[in-house]
Amino acid sequence: MSLNKKIIVSLLILISPISLVMSEELINCKIKLINASKSAVEKIPESLKYLSPKLLATGMNNFTLVEEKNIKIKKKEPIDVNFKSNDQLKFNIIYKKTEKIGMWLEWFSDSKLLLHSKFHFNCNQDLIAGAESGKDTAKIIAFKFSE
Amino acid sequence: MKNNFLNNKKQELINKLIDDKCSIIDNLLISILKVDQTEIASFDSYSDISKKLKNLTPELSSDFNEKLYKRIDFENKRMDFQQSLGFSNKLKSIFLGTGSAVALASILFFVFSNQNLDNNISPNFASTNSINQKLVHSASTNMDKNLEVEMIHSNNKVMIIPTENNSIIWIKKNEFE
Numbered sequence: 082m083s084l085n086k087k088i089i090v091s092l093l094i095l096i097s098p099i100s101l102v103m104s105e106e107l108i109n110c111k112i113k114l115i116n117a118s119k120s121a122v123e124k125i126p127e128s129l130k131y132l133s134p135k136l137l138a139t140g141m142n143n144f145t146l147v148e149e150k151n152i153k154i155k156k157k158e159p160i161d162v163n164f165k166s167n168d169q170l171k172f173n174i175i176y177k178k179t180e181k182i183g184m185w186l187e188w189f190s191d192s193k194l195l196l197h198s199k200f201h202f203n204c205n206q207d208l209i210a211g212a213e214s215g216k217d218t219a220k221i222i223a224f225k226f227s228e
Numbered sequence: 229m230k231n232n233f234l235n236n237k238k239q240e241l242i243n244k245l246i247d248d249k250c251s252i253i254d255n256l257l258i259s260i261l262k263v264d265q266t267e268i269a270s271f272d273s274y275s276d277i278s279k280k281l282k283n284l285t286p287e288l289s290s291d292f293n294e295k296l297y298k299r300i301d302f303e304n305k306r307m308d309f310q311q312s313l314g315f316s317n318k319l320k321s322i323f324l325g326t327g328s329a330v331a332l333a334s335i336l337f338f339v340f341s342n343q344n345l346d347n348n349i350s351p352n353f354a355s356t357n358s359i360n361q362k363l364v365h366s367a368s369t370n371m372d373k374n375l376e377v378e379m380i381h382s383n384n385k386v387m388i389i390p391t392e393n394n395s396i397i398w399i400k401k402n403e404f405e
Contacts, residue, residue: 134391135394138396195383195384196380198397199379209396212384212398
């Protein structure tokens with residue numbers, strides 16, 4: 082083996098564990114904040130169509146995408162996500178397996194705690210949590226995780 | 229029947245004798261025992277009792293005494309046997325108890341050491357100082373196997389809306405707001 086090859090192999094051996102550590106699971110997280118209401122006419126924007134069955138299951142039928150966040154997160158690193166609407170999410174991915182994610186979540190709205198929960202869910206599907214804000218209105222957050 | 233002169237073992241011996249279903253002879257013996265417990269307090273065994281009884285009841289026939297001796301010897305042996313049995317049972321209990329404890333500790337150690345420790349890591353969230361926290365809790369509320377809610381704290385009523393996949397967590401508006 083030539084000297085160059087030896088150097089390359091050595092570098093590869095040295096780099097591979099580092100790259101493994103570096104590549105350790107940056108998880109893409111897409112969070113959508115949606116306003117929902119009950120109205121005479123059903124309205125679901127194109128960007129939310131794929132969520133229709135779940136959104137309609139909430140009893141609302143009029144939806145508007147308020148804000149969308151795309152963030153990269155690491156496991157076990159708590160993260161705060163602030164929306165312009167004074168909604169704040171604090172969450173922490175505690176594990177991610179092939180199909181499952183475990184997560185702590187706190188959801189504040191106008192600094193009031195709406196939800197503090199720990200759950201495990203299918204990461205191939207959106208996770209939806211909603212909170213009624215009025216008699217016929219609500220806001221919804223939809224999480225989608227991918228690698 | 230309790231007498232200050234009797235230690236526990238003697239009291240037990242006498243009680244045993246009295247509580248047993250006795251023949252007429254035994255009943256007679258009982259009546260004697262009841263009359264003079266102070267005397268009996270000096271006895272150490274059934275044999276001693278029987279000897280003492282012999283002195284106490286000189287008028288009894290030899291037939292009576294023979295039956296009495298047999299009865300007393302039998303009781304003596306039976307109680308010795310029971311005591312030895314009790315001891316071995318105690319030993320058995322100790323061994324079984326220790327064995328079970330070790331087995332349980334091993335299982336718990338195995339289970340916890342293999343658990344995903346990540347589950348125990350809580351984020352540094354602000355503590356929920358809600359007055360009216362409701363724990364909707366876990367497994368029983370899970371409507372599908374894809375969403376497992378381990379805990380929910382909220383000031384409001386929380387529902388789980390079932391869907392085919394990842395049921396929806398729905399927070400009701402607080403009526404008092």
